[in-house]
Amino acid sequence: APPAGPAPKLADGSPDLSGVWTGFGSNAGDISKALKAGSEVSMLPWAAEKMKTLKSQDDPQANCMPSGVPRGNPYPWRFVREGDHLYVLYEGNIHSFRQIFLDGRPHPEDPDPTWWGHSVGKWEGNTLVVDTVGFNDKFWLDYLGHPHTEKLHTVERYTRTDLNTLQIEVTIDDPGAYTKPFTT
Numbered sequence: 001a002p003p004a005g006p007a008p009k010l011a012d013g014s015p016d017l018s019g020v021w022t023g024f025g026s027n028a029g030d031i032s033k034a035l036k037a038g039s040e041v042s043m044l045p046w047a048a049e050k051m052k053t054l055k056s057q058d059d060p061q062a063n064c065m066p067s068g069v070p071r072g073n074p075y076p077w078r079f080v081r082e083g084d085h086l087y088v089l090y091e092g093n094i095h096s097f098r099q100i101f102l103d104g105r106p107h108p109e110d111p112d113p114t115w116w117g118h119s120v121g122k123w124e125g126n127t128l129v130v131d132t133v134g135f136n137d138k139f140w141l142d143y144l145g146h147p148h149t150e151k152l153h154t155v156e157r158y159t160r161t162d163l164n165t166l167q168i169e170v171t172i173d174d175p176g177a178y179t180k181p182f183t184t
Contacts, residue, residue: 007126007160010081015126015160017079017086031070031142036169036183047147047177054145060138066096066115068139069132069154070170070184086121086128100130107133113150115139130156141172149176 008016032041043051061067067090075092084103090096098116111118111134118134135152157169173181 002164005163007162014123015128017128017158017160017166018081020076020078020091021166022076029143031144031146031172031182031184034184039182039184041146041182042179043146044177044179050147051145054140056143059140059143059145061093061140064094066090066139067093068115068135068141069117069156070172071139071142107131113137117152117154126159128156128158130154130158132156147177148172148174151176 010016035041056062061071075090077088077090077092080087080089081102084101086100086102088098088100090098096115098119100119100121102121104122105120107118107120113134113136115136115138117132119130119132121128121130123129132154133152135148135150135154137147137149137152139148140146141148152172152174154173155171157167159167161167169183171181171183172178
C-alpha cells in the first residue's frame with residue numbers, strides 16, 4: 001500500500017506540492033466529461049465548426065508540441081519550487097516545463113503568446129491559485145480538439161488534501177471561442 005498521511009508543509013507553512021503526480025490528464029480526453037457541476041462547454045459557432053474538421057493526426061500534442069492548459073499531460077509531472085518560482089516539469093511528450101511566478105508580479109500588459117502562457121500564482125490558504133494569460137492559439141484543450149484563441153485565460157486551483165491526493169480545478173475563460181467560462 002502507498003504511504004498515507006496528511007499533506008506535508010514547507011518551512012514557510014505553505015503546502016509542499018513536490019513529488020511526482022499523475023492524473024492531470026483527466027481532462028485530456030474530453031473536457032466536457034470533466035466539468036464541475038453547473039458548468040457547460042458552450043462554443044461560439046466558428047469554434048464548433050472548426051472542431052468538426054479536426055483529425056487526430058492534426059493534434060499538436062501528437063506532433064510533439066506542448067499540450068497546454070488545462071490538458072496538461074497524461075504522463076507523470078512534478079512541481080519544483082525555487083524561491084519565488086514554481087516550475088512544472090512534464091516528463092512525457094517533449095519533456096517541457098512551465099514557470100509560475102510567486103512574487104506578486106502582475107501579468108504583462110501585452111504578453112508575447114506562448115504554449116504555456118504567462119502564469120502568476122498565489123496561496124489562498126492551502127490552495128495554490130495559478131492565473132494564466134498570454135497563450136498562443138496553437139494547442140487543443142483536449143484530444144477532441146476543443147479550440148481556443150489568444151484570449152484564453154485560465155485559473156487553476158491546486159489543493160493537496162493529503163499525502164497522495166492533489167485536487168485540481170481549472171476555470172477556462174475564452175470569449176473568443178466560448179459563450180461563457182466553464183470549470184473542469
